[in-house]
Amino acid sequence: MQDIAQNPWGNVHSPCRGPQKNQSNQGDIQVKLAKLAQALSLVFIAGAASAQQNVQKGERIEITGSNIKRVQDEGALPVQVITRKDIDRRGVTSVEELLMTISANGTGADNLSSNVGIQLGTTDRNNNGNSSANLRGLGASSTLVLLNGRRISNHGAKGNAVDLNSIPLAAIERVEILKDGASAIYGTDAIGGVINFILRRDYNGVELTASTDITQRGGGDIHRFSILGGWGDLARDRFNIMGALSFDRQEILNGNQRSFHNGFQPDRGLSPDTTGTPFATQTGSAGTALGTSFRTPAGGTQNFNRANLLSFQGNCDSVPGMSQYQDRLWGNLGFRYGCAFDYGGSEVITQPVDRTQFVGRGTLQIAPSHTAIAEVIASQTKATKSFEPYQLTTTLLPGANYPVNGPYYQDLSAYIPTFNRNLPIAYRLRCNDCGNRMIETVTDAYRVLVGLEGVVGGQWDYKLGLSQSGSKAESTMIHGYMYRSLLISALGSGQVNPWLLPGQSQSAQGAALLDAARADGANLFGGEARLTQFDGAVSGELFNLAGGAVAVATGFDYRRESYKFRNGENTALPIYQAPFDAEFPEVSRTIKAVYGEISVPILKSLELTGAVRHDRYSDFGGTTNPKVSLRFHPINEVLFRASYNEGFRAPSFFQLYGAQGEGPIPGNIADPVLCPNGNVAGADLSVCAIRPDARQGGNKNLTPETSKQWSAGLVFAPVPWVTGSIDAWEIKRKDRIYELTPVQVVNNFQTFPENLVRGPNGRLDETGGYIRAGFVNADGDITRGIDVNLRLTGNMWRGRWIANLDGTYINSFRSRIFVTQPYTEFAGQWSDRDIYPRWKHQASFTYEQGPWAATLFQSWTNSYKDAVPSGVVPPGFDPYVERYVIYHLTGTYTGFKNFTITAGVKNLFDKDPSFTAHNLDFAAGAGWDPRVADPRGRSFIARVTYRFS
Secondary structure: OOOHHHOOOOOOOOOOOOOOOOHHHHHHHHHHHHHHHHHHHHHOOEOOOOOOOOOOOOOEEOOOOOOOOEEHHHOOOOEEEEEHHHHHHHOOOOHHHHHOOOOOEOEEOOOOOOOOOOOOOHHHOOOOOOOOOOEOOOOHHHEEEEEOOEEOOOOOOOOOOOOHHHOOHHHEEEEEEEOOOOHHHHOOOOOOEEEEEEEOOOOOEEEEEEEEEEEOOOOOOEEEEEEEEEEOOHHHHOEEEEEEEEEEEEOOEEHHHOOOOOOOEHHHOEOOOOOOEOEOEEEOEOOOOOEOOEOOOOOOOOOEOEEOHHHHOOOHHHOOOEEEOOHHHHOOHHHOOOEEEOOHHHOEEEOOEEEEEEEEEEEEEEEOOEEEEEEEEEEEEEEEEEEOOOEEEHHHOOOOOEOOOOOOOOOOOOOOOOOOOOOOEOEEEEOOOOOOEEEEEEEEEEEEEEEEEEEEOOOEEEEEEEEEEEEEEEEEEEEOOEEHHHHHHHHHOOOOOOEOOOOOOOOHHHHHHHHHHEOOOEEEEEEEEEEEEEEEEEEEEEEEEOOEEEEEEEEEEEEEEEEEEEEOOOOOOOEOOOOOOOOEEEEEEEEEEEEEEEEEEEEOOEEEEEEEEEEEEOOOEEEEEEEEEEEEEEEOOEEEEEEEEEEEEOOOHHHHHOOOEEEEOOOOEOOOOOOOOOOOOOOOHHHHOEOOEEEEOOOOOOOOEEEEEEEEEEEEEEEOOEEEEEEEEEEEEEOOEEEEOHHHHHHOOOOOHHHEEOOOOOOOOOOOOEEEOEEEEOOEEEEEEEEEEEEEEEEEOOEEEEEEEEEEEEEEEEEEOOOOOOOEEOEOEOOOOEEEOOEEEEEEEEEEEOOEEEEEEEEEEOOEEOOOOOOOOOOOOOOEEOOEEEEEEEEEEOOOOOEEEEEEEEOOOOOOOOOOOOOOOOOOOOOOOOOOOOOOOOEEEEEEEEEEO
């Protein structure tokens, strides 16, 4: 790997192919710009400093985004490169953390803190233990993840995206991020871009590494150990064998370990809208002690339907996590005498995760120009999702109301004159005695590859590969879930006390009943994805033009993908509120693809590249996608580049083959065709007030999502110590696969007329008639923005400094489901799935002198509009989430023989996440957002690497 100090281009391709101008001729310029350089070095601190691969001058290599091997600085596509040195300097401990340092990566629920305890819809279900990439915020399934340039299997449970936990960080040599569409090169999923993890090759020696990352405030510590070994020199011995084994542990970070994790901040518009409390709140219901509603002597004519003894006494906050229900904030005056519980604050912030990863690679030069490769990659990830205990509502559990003759019967007649102690009590209880709901997911992933690559005819590079990869995930409910019938029996017995105060505990009888109802160890699901791939490509030069050689590449790709999913619902007894999903018998499909690419140097300064690929899927047909790019290099100091391409994303197995469910829609509707004016006075109720059946689930008629996108920019190097690039881009995605509700189908029937299926007599509500909801090809979205990179280098105090900035500005992200609707703008707005801050950047300033190196990092996420409180907005409410800016400082010393020692501080100023006025009903975090911020606070890192050969 080329040292960062030797490569002034960082993560942009140098436009300069000719000799540099004489340094002496530049002296005056450098003197005049010295002060400017010093100022810029303070402003343009940059994120992960990147460098190009160390290759011999003139050697052709393959760069992500093209199949044509070329001299590296000739590329015209926006490719960011992150090296092994960059990863080590930053103190990164997982691939997930690495991806979060990329400004072009989306700000979404793709990490292990953001997907705690929530279901994100069918496409994102079963996300347990999975972390995903999400370039441009287009969704994890629209980012293609490669390992050494080839595909790997999707996560065994999620089924539509690669699990980053399966990528072996210890063996990564570099990461190449193509910030452009690439379906013409790689096929499906490459709409948002491509992330190619390239592993170490031809390693000789042994390397031991141990690291730790310990938080100042406790919780969330990270520990890691790895061993890397290699034997044989390919150039000398004609073989190399390399192996790497690593283990890392992310410890749990509980909600009570961070004060900002707080869902009760009513003066800022945030308070839990629930009366399910550890000290139960009685609820109004016919045939119960409260009746449907009640009044109090002090309440006048206001009717109430919540009653908590502690609220009447003004003591809601005497129980940890409880507070007075904010009836005026939410506009629910009937809840005035209820207590609330900060269920969001009781969440586990960061899941505990154990990762074990292995890489084995053998390379054998079978002839001077031919090399055989064998590779085995395996990983196991164990993640435990933990979220708040059950909220039990006894009116939804027939037979669970507290009985009149129970020993803990709570008589509120002293506060409610109409209280009838001869009737049972309906209540809401946050069942702390049930315990946090905990789901452990173990994911085993692997890839086995054999390949052959080399040169034929002296000038034609070729590669062949046969691989199989798979991912199997098993989830188990290890605590907190209960068998429904046994839970009802326990509650209805009266032996379980729902009104425990701090210091009190259940009786032996009550505890025994709850323990008997536990479903600990029951299986939640098991999923398995598998990918078999046979691929090959050849590239070389055809003939010469005045501008240089015309180069071409062509290849094929044959894949077989399969997926199956088993739920654990078929237990002896039904489990209450277990997040089961539909059973999914094994399905598979084959994909056959051919592609071609040509590079034409029209002039020495002008190169045109074109590519086209045709993919044919066995389950929905074929698609052809072109790409064209232009590179114009009029002078050494400036390079212009542009590209246009079309892309696609194939429907996932869930979206195509998900189980169909059928049942009546909730409430009456008007037939939009037979009753066009709706259910108005005098309307024919036989067609204007009907309740037809609806079918929801997968849709075998889905077509791929498609995209048209372009990028245009320039790379500049006005003086030897300044380089940079700026690229504008736009992506238009159509035929977005979306899960419709029946009501949406009816309200937009002109867009989906075929989804109103009529019976023999033309009616929706007769036998054979129904509304087809579920997955459809809806409209789409348009996103556009600008990527910026700036890099400065220089000498100072007998050492060398490097400053780098990598940022992304999102000008717009507009989306709509139906063509009849206006677009909704999401850029700079809060959203429950992905957030699109206008500006994000990563920055760093590095100083190197001898064996010493120090780097100051800055991570910046811009302010965005906050979620509006659901109830009454309090005076002075700030409608914007404050920008989130943190710094890291690391130092490295290599002065001891064979040792590399790194130490540092993450979140140098112990910055808390910015406040946001949402609880975790639709997005993780209570008063903060894990999609944006790191909850660990200040932490101290140390890493030692010892190398010997």
